[in-house]
Amino acid sequence: MTNQAHNPTIKNPAIVIFANGVSKHLERHRNDVAQADFILCANGGTDACLRLGFTPDLVVGDLDSLAAETLELLHKNHVEIIVHPEDKNRTDLELALRQAVARNPKSVLVLNAIGGRLDLLLANIFLLASRELASIPVTLADGNQSVYPLTGPKEFTLNGRPGDTFSLVVLSDKAEGITLGGVKWPLKNAALTFGSTLPVSNQFMDNTAELQMKSGSILVFHISHPSEEAFL
Amino acid sequence: MTNQAHNPTIKNPAIVIFANGVSKHLERHRNDVAQADFILCANGGTDACLRLGFTPDLVVGDLDSLAAETLELLHKNHVEIIVHPEDKNRTDLELALRQAVARNPKSVLVLNAIGGRLDLLLANIFLLASRELASIPVTLADGNQSVYPLTGPKEFTLNGRPGDTFSLVVLSDKAEGITLGGVKWPLKNAALTFGSTLPVSNQFMDNTAELQMKSGSILVFHISHPSEEAFL
Structure with missing residues (x-):
C-alpha cells in the first residue's frame, strides 16, 4: 500500500x-x-x-x-x-x-x-x-534459485544465460513425453521416473530453454549465475 | 582407516x-x-x-x-x-x-x-x-534435522523428546493406512494425499513416536530441540 x-x-x-x-x-x-x-x-x-x-x-x-x-x-x-x-x-x-x-x-x-x-x-x-x-x-x-512446479500437458519457456543450471526433478511416478531444447543435454520425447537423477544439473546453452511435457508432474529449477554459490 | x-x-x-x-x-x-x-x-x-x-x-x-x-x-x-x-x-x-x-x-x-x-x-x-x-x-x-524415507507396508519407531517436531511429507499420490501414536495430533488408519500439509509440524508427546503405514511413500522428519533454529 x-x-x-x-x-x-x-x-x-x-x-x-x-x-x-x-x-x-x-x-x-x-x-x-x-x-x-x-x-x-x-x-x-x-x-x-x-x-x-x-x-x-x-x-x-x-x-x-x-x-x-x-x-x-x-x-x-x-x-x-x-x-x-x-x-x-x-x-x-x-x-x-x-x-x-x-x-x-x-x-x-x-x-x-x-x-x-x-x-x-x-x-x-x-x-x-x-x-x-x-x-x-x-x-x-x-x-539465484527459482523453482517452477509444472503439470503436463505443458509447454514452458525459461529465460536464462548460457551456463546457467537447469534441472528437472520428477514428482509423479512418471513424467512422459518430455522434450528439452536449448540445453547441453537435450531430451526428445523422453520418459522420466521418480527418483531419477538423470535430468539434474543440465545447462543452458542459449538464452532460452524450452520444455514440452505430455503428462506427469515435475519441478523445473533454474539456478542463474552458478558461479555464485547457491546455498540455502 | x-x-x-x-x-x-x-x-x-x-x-x-x-x-x-x-x-x-x-x-x-x-x-x-x-x-x-x-x-x-x-x-x-x-x-x-x-x-x-x-x-x-x-x-x-x-x-x-x-x-x-x-x-x-x-x-x-x-x-x-x-x-x-x-x-x-x-x-x-x-x-x-x-x-x-x-x-x-x-x-x-x-x-x-x-x-x-x-x-x-x-x-x-x-x-x-x-x-x-x-x-x-x-x-x-x-x-538437528533427520529425514527418513519410508515405503509401506512399514512399522517405524522414532526416538525423540517431548516437544520435538515430527512431520510427514507424502511422496506418492496417496499414503494409506497411516496410524500415528506418541504425538500431539495422532492419526488412525488415515489416508494422506500428495501435497497435504496436514501432517506437517506434529510434536512428540513422549520419548517415542510410532508410525504404521500400509501403502505409499513418505518422508518422516524429526527435528530435535526445536528451540534451536533448524536452518539449512
Whole structure:
C-alpha cells in the first residue's frame, strides 16, 4: 500500500507472497515486489515484507505470532488481516496460497520459502505441485534459485544465460513425453521416473530453454549465475 | 582407516556417506561417523570427511574435482577410489549410494546432503525414496534435522523428546493406512494425499513416536530441540 502500483481490486493480479521462512537474498527481489499488483504475507512473512520496505495488502496469520509493533504498523496502514487459529490443519503458506488462488491470479511468486526447515520447504513445494494448485503459474524464488512446479500437458519457456543450471526433478511416478531444447543435454520425447537423477544439473546453452511435457508432474529449477554459490 | 573401528569387509555394515553438499553441523555427527563400519565419500564430500578428522574407506568421484592435496592424502592412506567421468547421468550421491547398496548395509546415514542446492537436495531425497533403494534403511541427517524415507507396508519407531517436531511429507499420490501414536495430533488408519500439509509440524508427546503405514511413500522428519533454529 506504500507502493502506489498495488491495487487489490485488479483482475488477474500478479501476486507476491512472503512465506514465513528464511531468506538471505530478499533484497534481490525488491523489483519483483515493486512490480506486483498485490502483496500477501503468510504470518511471520509479514516481518520480511516490512523489512524490505513494503506494506502488505493482506496478511494471513495467527495474530499471536506477530509482534505488537508489527500489528500496530499493520493497523496504522489499514492492512486487512485474516486471522486463523494456531492449532490448524494447514501451513501458513497454504492459507496464503488459497487466498491468492481466490483472486484468480495471473502469476504467484513465493518469496522467503526456500530456506529454513526442510519439512516445511518440501510440504510447501509439494503443495504448489498438488492437483488443486497445479493450474496456477507459481514460482518459488530465493536469490539465484527459482523453482517452477509444472503439470503436463505443458509447454514452458525459461529465460536464462548460457551456463546457467537447469534441472528437472520428477514428482509423479512418471513424467512422459518430455522434450528439452536449448540445453547441453537435450531430451526428445523422453520418459522420466521418480527418483531419477538423470535430468539434474543440465545447462543452458542459449538464452532460452524450452520444455514440452505430455503428462506427469515435475519441478523445473533454474539456478542463474552458478558461479555464485547457491546455498540455502 | 585412521579409525580402527572401520572394517570394510564386515557383513551388513553400518555405512556413513559424506555427500558432496554443505553442512554447518557436521561436528555434531562425529560420533555417528566414529561408530560407522564403513565411510564412503561422494566426490567433494571427501573434504568434509577429512576436515572432520576421518579417512574414507571408499571415494566415488571425479578426480578432477578433488584437490591435489586431497588426492595425495587419499593415496598415502591407500583409500580406494572409484573414478567416474564428469559427463555422467547420475549424481555423485547416487553413485555412492549404489556402492553402499552393493555392500548390503544394515543402515546408511547420509551426511552433508541437506544444505546447498535445492535441485540436488530434492533429487537426492527422491532417489532415496525410489523403488530401487526403498528397501535400504536410509537416514539423511544434518544437525538437528533427520529425514527418513519410508515405503509401506512399514512399522517405524522414532526416538525423540517431548516437544520435538515430527512431520510427514507424502511422496506418492496417496499414503494409506497411516496410524500415528506418541504425538500431539495422532492419526488412525488415515489416508494422506500428495501435497497435504496436514501432517506437517506434529510434536512428540513422549520419548517415542510410532508410525504404521500400509501403502505409499513418505518422508518422516524429526527435528530435535526445536528451540534451536533448524536452518539449512
